[in-house]
Amino acid sequence: MTAELKVSELSVTYGDVAAVRIDELSLDAGEFGVLLGPSGAGKTSSLKAIAGLLPGAAGAVHLGGRDISRTAPEERDIAMCFESYALYPHLTVRKNLEFPLRAPRRVRELTAQERRRRVDEVADVLGLGQLLERRPAQLSGGQRQRVSLGRALVRRPTLLLLDEPISHLDAKLRNGMRAELKRMQRDMGVTTLFATPDQGEAFALGDRVFVLDAGELRQVGEPTELYLRPSNVRVAELLGAPRINLVDGEVRGQRVTVLGLERPAEGLRDGPVLVGLRPADLTVGGHRELEAAVVAVQPLGNAAIVTVKVSGQTLRVLTQGAFDEWQVGDAVGLGVRSGSLLLFDPVTTMCVKAGI
């Protein structure tokens, strides 16, 4: 049973600090929404407010057309998975997973056998099969996080709220579980809102991404849309690791000049402009348009982050290939992929041109 989510005029204040102010956040039934924002943006507060766990929060929450703004949290049919696990230390993993199905208001919905089967199913998907008889104290951090996730999933709720549920897992587990989570959500069809500070993760998982910064939504859209056309500098900064390079440029006669490069900039007035260059859209090595000097090299396996200086500006480049190719001090050619420039108005910070 799945339903659409409609949140309006959501506000959360702590003392006199307005932590969250969201005008509107909606998800279609079965949609996988991602709330993307840096640490401190208000992701956890937003999720808790939707779940009804913050008595001081204001705003309207509608689930499947039903107004649940004043419904007690346990009656909202929302399951939430917290970053801090919140497991019952005196219960085994199996009993922790089963716990939501045994709540007094729910215990008669399923037979004991059906409950066991649900738990086994979830445990299987999350790789917890061998750990069912352990207690949380005997689990590693990553294992606890998976139990926490399982406990939210076992209820098959109408709305699933996930607060950075896989962020503390190692890369291998995280990779595996991310695809599983996405597939599970697709198969279960449950409306989901997933909070993360990781843009890559947001893009990999989300049907739609809600970019949250300092308590406010900066842009909402499909991942590709956000990546190709961020609406302002802040959104561009929040998307992509390493962070986007921002360099001063100049528009003159409908052409933009930056770092000694020139590109057409139709429809733009003369004046200064802020140019965004994504590290992944830059290349180093060989004969290229620009000459740069290597300042730092950080190896990454089959890639590297190379920091270069060009025309007095420092840029980060995400390269492919062998990571012992460049040394600090080397002179290298720097190339910029065509169609990758983003131009922002330096005063309003709005994006005025993309894809040149």
Next chain:
Amino acid sequence: MSRVELRSVSKRYPKADDLAVKQISFEIPDGELVVILGPSGCGKTTTLRMLAGLEGVTSGEILFDGKPVQDTPPAARNIAMAFENYGLYEQWDVFDNIAYPLRLRSVPDAQIESSVTGIASGLGIADYLGQRPGALSGGVRQRIGLARALVRDPSVFLLDEPMSHVDADGRNDMRLEIRRIHERTGATMVIVTHDQEDALMMADRILIMNEGGIEQYDTPRQIYDAPATAFVAGFVGEPPMNILSVSRSGDSLDGAGFAASIPYGLDAALVPGRQLVAFRPHLTRIVSGPAAGAAGGLVLTGQVYMVEPFGERTIVTVQVGQTRVKVESRAQESYDLDSVVSLLVRTEDLHVFADPAGSGRGERF
């Protein structure tokens, strides 16, 4: 500065059946930065805590510059440690928190001022020096803990998951900063993390642990290019290597629910019976439709399980029999879920590992 050595160190927790750390031995030359990398539960934090003296060793020796220290209390080992859970003094402001170790040692105020502000700037927390930690976010609190450890001049720095609560972008800056601090102080550093990017970027050498033992101890380059075991192959790299358990029979490699012809040129590396074949996702080509003839490499057919578009790259998870294989490409491609696709990996990009116990944890040939 100190050379650190562990000789046959084991740790058993009270009432535990298993050893958390199983007779490990390794040496860290003076001034090296070693990252201990492994999945949650592998024993890396236990190892670090034994180095610090916060846990006793069940057996074995720990030596700093040739002197046994396993019975020396932490305070007498001249180490500095930063924890994942910060351990900050809530009643003091950030400046005083970071300054504390220096004040304990009666360092002059002027020097405290410059050391603290220097470290704080380097870690991006200079703006918070006058505030109390309580109001600050997890990422900032973690950096304060790190600053407090790094502001001293100990023999060995021990850092336990020092950046686990910091965002991707801040993480990158901090890795650079830790490397810079390491180069500037020349201190021996041991850093524990589960994040293989941290390891690849910061380490002089990486010690990979799994289930209480050491899988490989080598430079990042060697670990990436020449993983010693299937475990290392599957753990390092983002996304990790695909590992297929196969059985060689005649001209074909049989796996769980799939079969493939033996690629030309791979014959010499294979043995009869079971083994593991591994390859990196970014070296795997994917095309729509079923495989059509041999093509100078390993050819597999499967169905699309999931597509994850990351922006500048896409990861496609393909169900091949009962295994899931990941493919990474730079293009913005899209495949229908459950559609049939074929995968191709060149012979020279294949790694083969022995798997005598059929456990999926092979040793390299």
